[in-house]
Amino acid sequence: MTFAVIVFPGSNSDYDAFHAASAVVGAEASLVWHKDTSLGGADAVILPGGFAHGDYLRTGAIAKFSPIMAAVRAFAERGGPVLGICNGFQVLLEAGLLPGAMVRNRGIKFVSKMVPVRVDATDTPFTGACAAGQVLHMPIAHGEGNYFAEPAVIEALERDRQVVFRYVDETGQASAAGNPNGSINNIAGICNARRNVVGLMPHPERACEASLGSADGRLVLDSMVQAFAAGVAGGRSLA
Amino acid sequence: MSVIDRKVLEQHGVTEGEYARIQELLGREPNMLELGLFSVMWSEHCSYKSSRVHLKTLPTTGPRVVQGPGENAGAVDIGDGLAAVFKIESHNHPSFIEPYQGAATGVGGIIRDIFTMGARPIALLNALRFGSLETPLARRIFSGVVAGIGGYGNSIGIPTIGGEIVFDPMYAGNPLVNVLCLGLARHDEIIKGQASGVGNPVYYVGARTGRDGIHGATMASAEFDESSAEKRPAVQVGDPFMEKLLMEACLEVMKTDALVGIQDMGAAGLTCATSEMSSRGNCGMDVEVSLVPQRETGMTPYEIMLSESQERMLLVAKAGREREVEAVFEKWDLHAVRVGHVTASDRVRLFHHGALVADVPTKALTDEGPVYRRPMSRPSWQTAVQQLDLAPLSPPGTSQAAFESLLASPIIASKRWAFNQFDHSVGTNTIAQPGTAAGVVRIKGATQGLAVSVDGNGRHCYLDPYRGAMLAVAEASRNVACAGAEPIGGTNNLNFGNPERPEIMWQFGEAVRGIGDACRALDVPITGGNVSLYNETEGRAIYPTPVLGVVGLLADASQTVTRVFQSAGAAVVLLGENRGELGGSEYLARLLDLVQGEPPALDLAAERALQTLVVSLVRGRLVQSAHDCSDGGLAVTLAECTFGSGGIGVEVALDGVKTVPASFVEAATLFGESASRVVVSVADGHVAQVLGAAASAGVPAQVIGRTGGGDIRIDVDGTTAVLLPVAAAEGVWATAIGRRMQSVAAGAA
Numbered sequence: 001m002t003f004a005v006i007v008f009p010g011s012n013s014d015y016d017a018f019h020a021a022s023a024v025v026g027a028e029a030s031l032v033w034h035k036d037t038s039l040g041g042a043d044a045v046i047l048p049g050g051f052a053h054g055d056y057l058r059t060g061a062i063a064k065f066s067p068i069m070a071a072v073r074a075f076a077e078r079g080g081p082v083l084g085i086c087n088g089f090q091v092l093l094e095a096g097l098l099p100g101a102m103v104r105n106r107g108i109k110f111v112s113k114m115v116p117v118r119v120d121a122t123d124t125p126f127t128g129a130c131a132a133g134q135v136l137h138m139p140i141a142h143g144e145g146n147y148f149a150e151p152a153v154i155e156a157l158e159r160d161r162q163v164v165f166r167y168v169d170e171t172g173q174a175s176a177a178g179n180p181n182g183s184i185n186n187i188a189g190i191c192n193a194r195r196n197v198v199g200l201m202p203h204p205e206r207a208c209e210a211s212l213g214s215a216d217g218r219l220v221l222d223s224m225v226q227a228f229a230a231g232v233a234g235g236r237s238l239a
Numbered sequence: 240m241s242v243i244d245r246k247v248l249e250q251h252g253v254t255e256g257e258y259a260r261i262q263e264l265l266g267r268e269p270n271m272l273e274l275g276l277f278s279v280m281w282s283e284h285c286s287y288k289s290s291r292v293h294l295k296t297l298p299t300t301g302p303r304v305v306q307g308p309g310e311n312a313g314a315v316d317i318g319d320g321l322a323a324v325f326k327i328e329s330h331n332h333p334s335f336i337e338p339y340q341g342a343a344t345g346v347g348g349i350i351r352d353i354f355t356m357g358a359r360p361i362a363l364l365n366a367l368r369f370g371s372l373e374t375p376l377a378r379r380i381f382s383g384v385v386a387g388i389g390g391y392g393n394s395i396g397i398p399t400i401g402g403e404i405v406f407d408p409m410y411a412g413n414p415l416v417n418v419l420c421l422g423l424a425r426h427d428e429i430i431k432g433q434a435s436g437v438g439n440p441v442y443y444v445g446a447r448t449g450r451d452g453i454h455g456a457t458m459a460s461a462e463f464d465e466s467s468a469e470k471r472p473a474v475q476v477g478d479p480f481m482e483k484l485l486m487e488a489c490l491e492v493m494k495t496d497a498l499v500g501i502q503d504m505g506a507a508g509l510t511c512a513t514s515e516m517s518s519r520g521n522c523g524m525d526v527e528v529s530l531v532p533q534r535e536t537g538m539t540p541y542e543i544m545l546s547e548s549q550e551r552m553l554l555v556a557k558a559g560r561e562r563e564v565e566a567v568f569e570k571w572d573l574h575a576v577r578v579g580h581v582t583a584s585d586r587v588r589l590f591h592h593g594a595l596v597a598d599v600p601t602k603a604l605t606d607e608g609p610v611y612r613r614p615m616s617r618p619s620w621q622t623a624v625q626q627l628d629l630a631p632l633s634p635p636g637t638s639q640a641a642f643e644s645l646l647a648s649p650i651i652a653s654k655r656w657a658f659n660q661f662d663h664s665v666g667t668n669t670i671a672q673p674g675t676a677a678g679v680v681r682i683k684g685a686t687q688g689l690a691v692s693v694d695g696n697g698r699h700c701y702l703d704p705y706r707g708a709m710l711a712v713a714e715a716s717r718n719v720a721c722a723g724a725e726p727i728g729g730t731n732n733l734n735f736g737n738p739e740r741p742e743i744m745w746q747f748g749e750a751v752r753g754i755g756d757a758c759r760a761l762d763v764p765i766t767g768g769n770v771s772l773y774n775e776t777e778g779r780a781i782y783p784t785p786v787l788g789v790v791g792l793l794a795d796a797s798q799t800v801t802r803v804f805q806s807a808g809a810a811v812v813l814l815g816e817n818r819g820e821l822g823g824s825e826y827l828a829r830l831l832d833l834v835q836g837e838p839p840a841l842d843l844a845a846e847r848a849l850q851t852l853v854v855s856l857v858r859g860r861l862v863q864s865a866h867d868c869s870d871g872g873l874a875v876t877l878a879e880c881t882f883g884s885g886g887i888g889v890e891v892a893l894d895g896v897k898t899v900p901a902s903f904v905e906a907a908t909l910f911g912e913s914a915s916r917v918v919v920s921v922a923d924g925h926v927a928q929v930l931g932a933a934a935s936a937g938v939p940a941q942v943i944g945r946t947g948g949g950d951i952r953i954d955v956d957g958t959t960a961v962l963l964p965v966a967a968a969e970g971v972w973a974t975a976i977g978r979r980m981q982s983v984a985a986g987a988a
Contacts, residue, residue, distance in 0.1 A: 009571065010480050012396020016667045019683065049665070051394045054480030110389045112662045141393065141662040206664045211681065211797060213664075213672070 001228040002028040004042030006072065006088075008063050009034065013049030013085065013205065020205040021046070025221045034066035044081045044125070044224050045072055047088025049141070049203060059102055059144050060090035069095060081125040081224060082197045086142055089189070089199030098192055098199050099157070100149035105142070106182025112141040114213055115180055117188050117202050118168045121161050124191050125227035126198045129219045135172050136165075136216035138202035140180060145201040147183035147190075154184055165189030165200050243274055251278035257609055264603040272541045272589070272597045279507035279545055280514060281608040283772050288609045289738035290770045293751040301764040303727050311352040311432050311502065312422070313766020315728035317792050319685055320425050324358035327366075327419040327693065327732045327788045329771040333475070334416040338383025342416050343391040343477040344549050349420040350397065351503035354486045355552070357430035357493050358422030361668060362680050363392050365402040365418045366693040366732065366786040367657075370411030372649045372979045377406065380414050381657075382980065387477075388418070389660040394479035395486070398669050399661035400678030402693055406649040409697065412776030417732040417769075419693055419788040423682065430493055432502035433519035434555045434581050439499055441524060441579040443509075444568055445485045445551040449534035451475045452508070452547025481550040488571040489552060495567070497560035504551040510544045510604075512553035513579075513587050518605035523584035528591050530578045540591045555581060613738055615745040624702055627822050627836030629903050635830050638874075638905045638960040645871045645910065646878060646968055648829050652975035653882070671801050675883060676866070677722045681796035688796025692718035692789055695732075696870075697782030699838035702823045704746040706838050708753030708785045710914055713846045714869055715789035716761050720850040721865040721917060723799045723857030724791025729758060731768040731787050736780025738772045746783040747772075754785060760843035761850070763789060800857050802866035804884045807947035809863055810926045811880075811891060815849055815916035816939050817873060819896030819907030825870045826910035839914045845938070846915045852936040853917050861925045861932070868916035874909035874961055876918050878951050881965045882972060888951055888965050891944030895956040905955045920946055 003021040007014045014031060021029040030040060034052075039045060053062035063069070069091075076082045076097055084092040092098045105111055114137055119130040130136070149157070157163055165188040169178030174186040181201075189200025204217030248258055251274060261269055261277050269277065283289060299307040305322045306314035312326035330345025346363065353360045365388060370377035381404075392399050397420070434441070452475040492498055500520065502512045509531065517524045528540045534548070556564045561577070568575035582588070587604070589597040600607075634641065645651055658673040670688065671679035677692040694715040700707030716726040731754055736743040758765055774781045793799055821827055822836025856862045868876040877889050895904040896911065921929050926942060933940035951968055953961040 009484055010394075012394070012483065012665055016665065019667060023683070050396060051480065051483075054478075055394075056480070109386070110393055110660045110662070112389075112393070112664065113659050114664075139664040141664060143393075203664065206667050209667075211670055212667060 001225055002030065002042045003044050003046055004030055004032045004039045005046045005048055006068055007031050007033050008050065008052035008066060010052045010054055011048050011050035013203065017046045017048045017085065017205045020208045020221055024208045024218065025225060027225055032068060034068050037067050037071055039071050039075055043228050045075055047084040047091050049086035049088060052087055052091060059087060060094035063091045064095040073097065076197050079194065079196050081227065083126055084199035085203055085205060086201055089201055092197065092199045097197050098190055099153050100147055102144045103146045103148050104144050105146050110143040111180050114139050115202065116168050116170060116178065118166045118172060118174065120166050121164045121191065124164055124195045124198055126220050126223050127164060128227055129223040135168060136219065137214040138204055138207040138217050140202050142201055145181045145183065147187045149184065157190055158185065160193065162191050162193065163187055164191050164198055165202065242271065243268065251275065252282060253278050257281060260609065264600060264607060272544065273599055275541050275545050276510050276597060276599060276604060279510055280604040285507050285511060286608040287770055289611050289613050289772060290733065290747065291610050292612050293748050296751065297755045297765045298759050299764055299766065301762065304764050304766060305426060306429065306766065308767045311355045313728065313730060314356065314429060315766060315790065317687055317689065321685065322424050322426050322429060323689055323790050324353055324356045324422040324424050325419060325730055325788065325790055326352050326767045327417055327730045327786065328352065328769040329732050329734060330416045331413060331734065331771050331774055334384050334414055335380065338380045339387035339390065340476050342384040342387030344475045345416050345418050346388055346391040347477045347479065347482050347549055348505045349418045350395065350482065351505065353420045353422035354489055355432060355501055355503045356422065356424060357428045358424035359490060360397045360420050360422045361666060362421040362678060362691065363397050363399045363418060364678055364691055364693050364788065365399065366695060367402065367404045368410040368415035368697065368784060369406050371408045372406050374411065377411060378980060384414065384416055385657045385660050391477055391479045393662040395483045396665045398663045398666050399673060400663055400669050400680060401673045401691065404654050404657060405697065407697065407782065409782045412779065413774040413781045415734050415784060417786050419691065419730065421689065421691055421790065428493065430498065431500055431519065432516055433500040434516040434522055434524060435520040436499055436557065437581055437583045439555050439558050439581045440561055440577045441526065441581065442554045442556060442564065442575050443531055443551065443578045444554060444573055444575045446478060446481045446548055447532040447534040448543055448546045448551065449548045450538065450542055450546060453542060453545045475547050475549045477549050484571045484573055485550055485552060488568050488573055492564055492567045495563050497557050497563045499555040499557055501552055501554040504553060506547065508545060508547045509553065514601055514604040516553065516555065517587055517601040523582035523586045523601060524579055525582050525588045525590065526579035528589050530576055532574045532576055540589060540596050544589065613744045614741045615748050616741040617745050618742040624835055625837050629900050632831065633902050634906050638909055639962065641826065641830050641906060641910065642874055642961045643971055644829060645825060645875055646972040647975040648825060649976055650825055651871045651875055653973045654976065655973065656977045656980055670796060670799055671722060675803060676801040677718045679722050679799050686795050688793035688799060690719045690722035690724035690791040690793060690799065693786055694718065695784050695786035697784040698828065698834055699823045700750060700783040700785060702836065702838050704749035704783050705753040706841060708750035709757040709841050710838060711785055711787045712754055712757035712761060712763065713841055713914055714867065715787040716763055717850055717867045717917065719789050719791030720853045721867050722791065722793065723854055724793045725854050726761060726763050726789050726791045726850065729763045729765050729787055729789045731765055731785055733770045734774055734781060734784040734786065735772050736775045743780055750783055750785045757843060761847055794858065798858055798860065800862060800864050802880055803864055804880050804887045804889065804920050804946045805863040807887050809920040809922055809946045810942050811889060811944045811946060812919050812921050812929060812940055813916065813943045814852065814919060814933060814938055814940050816913065817893065817896060817908065817916065818913040819898050819911035820913045821899065821907050821911050824872065824910060824912045826872065826906060839912050841914045848936050849915050849917060849938050852933060852938050856919065856929060856932060861929050862919040862921055864920045866918045868918060869912060872910035872912050874953055877953065878968050880918060881951055882969045886949055886965050887946050888948040889944060889946050890948060890952045892954040893943060905960045908955045909953060909960060
C-alpha cells in the first residue's frame with residue numbers, strides 16, 4: 001500500500017506523517033509537492049499539519065488552489081481515502097471536501113498538549129481498527145481548532161454519525177472540561193457523507209510510538225492499511 | 240566634508256576615539272554610509288569589544304568539538320558521523336519594546352544560525368526572565384513573549400522541548416529572552432559562512448529588504464530610558480512562513496555542492512554578512528546595492544546596508560553552477576538575486592547604480608575594531624549582601640505553610656501556562672516534554688539521543704558572580720546528566736548591565752571566570768554563544784545573568800529517565816549532601832523577602848563525580864527517575880518527583896542540618912539549596928547496587944524514604960514537617976501561574 005503525503009509550502013508535519021506511514025507502519029510512502037498534478041498511483045492521501053502558505057488569509061484558504069488539490073479532489077470523489085490532519089483538516093474544510101469551518105481557539109491561545117479523544121465512528125477507513133468508544137491519546141497543537149458549523153450542519157453530522165472523533169475528559173465523557181478549544185459538541189474530527197474523507201485536529205502521526213508518549217495514533221494508520229488489505233482481498237480498490 | 244560631527248557620531252554610538260581609528264584605517268574620512276558600516280560592525284552587539292578579552296579565556300576545544308566559537312553556531316561530534324549544532328542567542332531589548340515580535344524574531348534569528356551551518360534544526364529551548372508577575376507590565380510582556388515564541392517556532396515546525404522561566408522585579412524593565420536552537424548535521428555537510436573563489440557570484444536570497452530594524456544592533460548596545468518605546472521602528476517583524484521556505488530551500492541547495500558559503504543576515508544585516516563572509520575567506524566582495532530586492536521605494540544604500548529585515552541570507556555559489564542554485568529558490572518561490580561577486584582584493588566595495596559608494600578594508604570592519612579592557616571593580620555593597628545572619632530572624636510560619644507558598648512561587652510553579660503554547664510534539668522526536676526534565680530528543684535512524692538544558696540563577700550571580708556562574712554550568716550539566724546523558728558541549732548567553740560601569744564589568748569578568756573554571760572541571764567546552772550588555776533601564780541593571788545551555792549525549796535514547804516517580808514502593812535515594820544552605824534561596828526571597836548570603840558552595844570535583852555516577856546509573860537502568868535539586872530545595876524536589884506520576888506519593892525522613900540556628904533547622908533542611916544533589920528512585924532489588932556504585936564514586940548517598948501512598952510526607956528529626964496530599968500540592972503548583980494570567984488578554988500583536 002502506498003501513502004501520498006502532500007507537501008504544501010509551510011507544511012511542517014509532512015515528514016512526520018511520512019515517517020509514521022513508512023518507518024513505523026511499514027507501508028510505502030511518498031512526499032508529493034503541491035505543484036505536482038498527480039498522486040502517482042497512491043492508495044491513500046494524507047494532508048499533513050503545518051501552516052500551508054503561511055495561513056495568513058485563513059487557515060487552508062490558499063492551499064485549496066494548489067495544483068495538486070484537483071487530483072486530491074478527484075481521488076476523493078472516486079472514493080479514495082483522504083486524511084486531513086490539523087492544517088490538513090483546515091484545508092479540507094476550505095476545499096469543501098468536508099463541511100464547517102475552524103475559528104480561533106476559545107481562550108485565543110495556541111494549545112499544545114496530549115489529549116484524550118474518543119472514537120465515535122468505526123466505519124471509516126481510518127478507524128476500522130478501533131473499538132467503538134475507544135479513547136485514544138494524541139497530541140493537539142493548534143491555534144485555530146475550534147470547529148464551527150451552522151446548527152443544521154451539526155445536526156446532520158450527528159444524525160449521520162459523521163462525527164468520528166470527539167474530545168473527552170479522562171473519564172471518556174465529552175464534557176466541557178474535556179474540550180480544549182471550544183469546538184461545538186467537542187468535535188475533534190469528522191468525515192464526509194461517503195465516509196472516505198476524514199479530517200481531525202489531533203495528530204495521530206505524532207502518537208505512533210510509545211517513546212513519544214503514546215502509540216494510540218497508530219490505530220488510525222493501521223486502520224488505513226487494514227481497509228486497503230480488505231479492499232484488495234475483496235477485489236476492490238479503495239480509489 | 241564634514242557632515243560627520245559630534246552629534247552624528249553620538250547617533251551612531253561611535254566614540255571620538257573610535258572615529259579617529261576609523262579615519263586611520265581608511266586613510267581618510269569616511270562618508271556617511273561607511274560610518275554606518277563601521278558603527279554597526281563595531282557596536283558592542285557585533286564586535287564584542289568589551290567582552291572579547293574575557294571570552295578568550297573560556298575553554299573551547301575538546302575531542303568532540305567539530306566547530307568552536309567564530310562561526311554561526313558551534314558543533315560537537317555525537318558519533319556515526321553526526322554532529323549536534325547549537326547556539327543560544329538573546330533578543331532582550333526588542334522583546335521589551337515589542338514583546339511578540341521581539342521574541343518571534345529572536346527565535347527566527349537563532350534558527351537561521353543553525354540551518355546556515357547545514358544543520359536541520361530539531362529543537363528549541365528558551366530561558367526567559369520577567370518582572371514580578373504581580374505587575375501588569377510583566378504579565379503583558381510575559382504573555383507577548385510566550386505568544387511570540389510560539390507564533391514563530393510552532394509555525395515553522397521546530398518543537399520547543401524545554402526551558403526555564405524566572406520572575407523577579409530586577410527584570411521589570413529589562414526582560415530576558417534567550418533562545419537556544421539545536422540542529423543535526425553530518426560532519427561532511429557542515430557549511431561555513433565564508434566567501435572564496437574570485438569571480439564566484441554572491442546571491443541575496445529570501446525576504447525583501449525594508450527600513451525595519453535599521454540600527455537594531457546599535458539599539459541593543461545602549462541602555463534604555465523613557466524614550467525607548469519610541470524605538471519601535473528598530474524592532475523587526477517576523478515572517479515564519481518566509482523562514483520556513485528559506486530553511487527548506489537553503490537545506491536543499493546545500494545538498495547540491497554548488498554552494499561555497501552562506502550566512503544569514505541577522506544583526507547588522509547585509510553589512511555583517513558581506514564583511515564577515517569576506518573576512519573569513521580572506522577575500523573581498525563587490526556588491527551592487529541597487530540590485531537588492533526592496534520592500535519600499537527610495538531606499539538609500541545606507542538604509543539597505545543597515546536594515547535588519549528578517550528572513551534573508553547571503554550566499555556564495557560556484558561560478559558556472561548558478562542555474563542549479565536559482566532553480567532551487569524558484570521551486571520555493573523565493574528571490575535569489577545575484578548582487579555581486581567575490582574579488583581578489585581585501586576590500587568590501589559597494590556600488591549604487593554603478594557608482595562606488597563605499598570602499599572599506601574587510602578586516603577593518605571585522606577584526607580591527609576596538610577591543611576594550613574595561614575597568615573592573617568589586618561593588619562596595621558586595622560584601623554586605625553576602626552576610627547572612629539568621630540568628631535575629633525567625634521563620635514566618637510553619638514549614639508546611641512555607642512549602643505551599645514555595646509551590647505557588649512563580650519561579651517554582653509549573654510553567655505549563657507557557658509550555659502549553661509551544662508545540663513540543665512536532666517532528667516526532669521529543670521524548671521528554673517541557674517541564675519534566677531536560678529536553679530530550681531522539682535521532683531518527685540512529686540509537687543516540689540528545690538532552691539539552693538551559694539554566695541560570697541571577698540571584699546567585701548577584702550575590703557572587705563567580706560562584707553563581709559556576710553553579711549555572713553545574714546545574715545545566717546536572718540536568719542533562721539526570722536524563723542519562725553525558726554533557727558534551729555548552730553555549731552561553733551572558734546577560735549583564737552597562738559594561739562601562741566598573742562594577743558591572745567586574746560581575747561580567749567574574750562570571751566568565753566562573754564559567755571557564757566550571758566548564759574545564761566538568762569537561763564541557765563552550766562552542767559559542769552570545770553577549771547581551773546594557774541590560775539597564777534608567778540606570779538600574781538586571782541581576783548579572785549568565786545562562787548556560789548544555790547539550791548531552793545519550794548513548795541510547797530509549798534509556799532516558801525523567802524526574803517523575805514511576806512506581807510505588809521504590810526506595811528514594813538522595814545522592815549528595817544536604818547541607819542546608821539558605822543563602823540566595825527562594826525560601827529566603829519569598830518567605831523573608833531577603834536576597835542575602837553566599838550562594839551554595841560548589842566543589843567541582845564532587846559535582847563531576849555525582850554527574851558521572853548519575854549517568855552510569857541511568858544507563859545501567861538502575862534508577863527509575865532522577866531529579867536535580869535546586870530552587871526550593873529538597874522538599875520541592877521531592878514534590879516535583881510526584882507531580883505527573885498519577886498521584887504516587889512519597890514518605891521521607893530527614894536528619895536536620897546542624898549548620899543553622901535551631902529555629903531554622905527545618906527550613907534549611909527542607910528548603911536549603913545546596914548544589915550537587917540528585918534525588919533518584921530505585922527498585923528494591925537495585926538499592927544495594929546503587930549505594931555501592933555511589934560509594935565507589937565517592938558520592939554520599941542515603942535512602943531517605945519510599946515512594947507510595949497519596950501524600951507528600953517529610954519528617955525532619957522525627958517530626959512531621961510537611962504533610963499534604965499529592966493532588967493538593969500538584970494543584971497549587973500546576974495552577975499558580977495560570978491563575979495570575981487569567982486577567983490578561985491574549986498577547987498576540
